[in-house]
Amino acid sequence: MAEAATAHEFDILILGGGSGGYAAALRASELGFSVGLVEKGKLGGTCLHNGCIPTKALLHSAELADHARDAAKYGVNVTLDSIDMNAVNAYKGGIIAGKFKGLTGLIKSKGITVIEGEGRLTGPSTVTVGGTDYTGKNIILATGSYSRSLPGLEIGGRVITSDQALELDYVPNSVIVLGGGVIGVEFASVWKSFGVDVTIVEGLPSLVPNEDAAIVKQLERAFKKRGIKFSTGIFFQGVEQDENGVKVTLVDGKTFEADLLLVAVGRGPSTANLGFEEAGITIDRGFVITNERLHTGVGNVYAVGDIVPGVQLAHRGFQQGIFVAEEIAGLNPVVVEDVNIPKVTYCDPEIATVGYTEKAAKEKFGDDQVQTQEYNLAGNGKSSILGTSGIIKVVRQKEGPIVGVHMIGARMGEQIGEAQLIVNWEAYPEDVAQFIHAHPTQNEALGEAHLALAGKPLHG
Numbered sequence: 001m002a003e004a005a006t007a008h009e010f011d012i013l014i015l016g017g018g019s020g021g022y023a024a025a026l027r028a029s030e031l032g033f034s035v036g037l038v039e040k041g042k043l044g045g046t047c048l049h050n051g052c053i054p055t056k057a058l059l060h061s062a063e064l065a066d067h068a069r070d071a072a073k074y075g076v077n078v079t080l081d082s083i084d085m086n087a088v089n090a091y092k093g094g095i096i097a098g099k100f101k102g103l104t105g106l107i108k109s110k111g112i113t114v115i116e117g118e119g120r121l122t123g124p125s126t127v128t129v130g131g132t133d134y135t136g137k138n139i140i141l142a143t144g145s146y147s148r149s150l151p152g153l154e155i156g157g158r159v160i161t162s163d164q165a166l167e168l169d170y171v172p173n174s175v176i177v178l179g180g181g182v183i184g185v186e187f188a189s190v191w192k193s194f195g196v197d198v199t200i201v202e203g204l205p206s207l208v209p210n211e212d213a214a215i216v217k218q219l220e221r222a223f224k225k226r227g228i229k230f231s232t233g234i235f236f237q238g239v240e241q242d243e244n245g246v247k248v249t250l251v252d253g254k255t256f257e258a259d260l261l262l263v264a265v266g267r268g269p270s271t272a273n274l275g276f277e278e279a280g281i282t283i284d285r286g287f288v289i290t291n292e293r294l295h296t297g298v299g300n301v302y303a304v305g306d307i308v309p310g311v312q313l314a315h316r317g318f319q320q321g322i323f324v325a326e327e328i329a330g331l332n333p334v335v336v337e338d339v340n341i342p343k344v345t346y347c348d349p350e351i352a353t354v355g356y357t358e359k360a361a362k363e364k365f366g367d368d369q370v371q372t373q374e375y376n377l378a379g380n381g382k383s384s385i386l387g388t389s390g391i392i393k394v395v396r397q398k399e400g401p402i403v404g405v406h407m408i409g410a411r412m413g414e415q416i417g418e419a420q421l422i423v424n425w426e427a428y429p430e431d432v433a434q435f436i437h438a439h440p441t442q443n444e445a446l447g448e449a450h451l452a453l454a455g456k457p458l459h460g
């Protein structure tokens with residue numbers, strides 16, 4: 001594969017250096033391509049700077065606050081004096097800075113050319129940055145997403161999105177969280193642990209509405225127990241704010257007051273005014289439409305990450321970036337369906353799922369073609385030691401493979417690795433049942449759920 005003829009011509013030119021874009025760049029350079037990576041902000045994108053990493057740092061501080069609060073239960077006497085947001089932010093900032101430095105160094109060491117500035121697609125093989133044209137035999141669009149709001153709901157002052165929430169230098173007394181999806185429940189969880197009075201407002205009938213019904217039930221019960229308030233099934237109407245706080249009104253006239261309103265109603269694709277449509281690319285509600293191999297149908301232009309309709313997760317972006325680099329190299333990579341991508345919601349308790357929910361499996365395979373098994377973490381020694389409750393629910397096609405694993409409980413995110421192998425390798429419960437799960441671990445609970453589904457429960 002050719003070296004770039006000049007610094008303006010590349011085998012692969014990537015617009016956006018977030019999870020999707022930089023993963024494509026790394027894999028492409030590994031495969032011997034010359035790579036240009038256009039980034040207007042910071043390499044690492046949303047995930048590193050405003051998403052996964054900072055929120056998980058906050059959640060870790062939150063977990064420590066809860067541990068301090070509950071420590072006496074375990075015979076350790078400490079007192080939780082206060083949450084020092086400046087120190088929390090310094091810790092969070094240190095993690096981001098370290099990872100950013102590592103990523104920047106890695107990109108440089110691979111010989112990837114980083115082009116700083118805002119790029120615009122000005123032809124099927126051209127991106128223009130600050131008046132200079134750069135060309136790529138292949139182009140990968142990876143411009144990511146932004147925090148959406150609702151029509152007429154203006155962000156500003158006490159009405160914030162996750163971007164501002166991550167920068168707060170104080171702990172508010174009370175917050176209303178608009179949206180009970182992943183980002184909403186994670187912030188609700190952090191703030192509650194920090195001592196904030198939290199109310200979630202979700203228009204759909206439940207929190208985390210995309211999850212399996214059994215998981216939803218467990219989360220709502222756990223949040224109630226934690227004192228996180230929520231209103232579901234009634235839509236938001238409007239918000240007023242003044243120097244003292246916000247007042248949120250729902251369509252049924254009910255009102256809630258708090259210091260802040262966090263708008264967590266989802267993320268929109270960042271595709272406006274970037275020349276995509278002019279280049280002939282199909283855009284639907286802002287998303288770039290591709291075939292299942294992530295090709296846009298125009299020239300050699302591909303798209304990856306949050307701008308492609310589907311679950312907006314960093315590891316989906318990584319996987320898609322790697323996929324496209326390999327596709328361009330002619331390696332014929334395997335398509336991973338969105339449903340089989342592992343998903344973790346890091347609130348307390350954590351939710352970790354992969355594959356079909358019971359409802360989705362019944363829609364796909366037929367009502368009488370699906371079997372399920374729930375294993376309660378009450379039977380798991382390590383979960384009792386940690387003081388967590390929760391469940392593992394396994395969904396299988398009748399007499400067939402496991403098609404879904406749904407887990408909730410402290411630290412259950414760490415169990416998603418085996419769960420995704422089970423689902424993606426289309427394992428049968430009988431296959432999994434013969435494997436050994438170390439004692440005492442929470443991982444055993446996954447083993448026990450499969451033993452039970454294979455008809456030979458050990459402790460069930």
Ligand SMILES: Cc1cc2nc3c(=O)[nH]c(=O)nc-3n(C[C@H](O)[C@H](O)[C@H](O)COP(=O)(O)OP(=O)(O)OC[C@H]3O[C@@H](n4cnc5c(N)ncnc54)[C@H](O)[C@@H]3O)c2cc1C
Pocket residue numbers: 015016017018019020021038039040041042043044045046047048050051052053055117118119120142143144145162183270274304305306307312313314315316317346
């Ligand atoms: C609060 C929050 C928490 C999250 N937590 C998780 C989590 O725990 N796990 C998880 O998997 N996902 C999480 N996500 C989602 C994850 O961050 C995204 O799915 C991921 O970042 C998408 O990667 P991407 O490459 O598509 O886009 P992005 O990461 O958004 O990157 C796009 C990049 O393109 C650049 N760019 C855009 N337009 C241009 C242009 N015209 N010219 C040059 N550069 C441009 C941007 O500056 C940006 O760096 C979270 C998101 C948020 C907001």
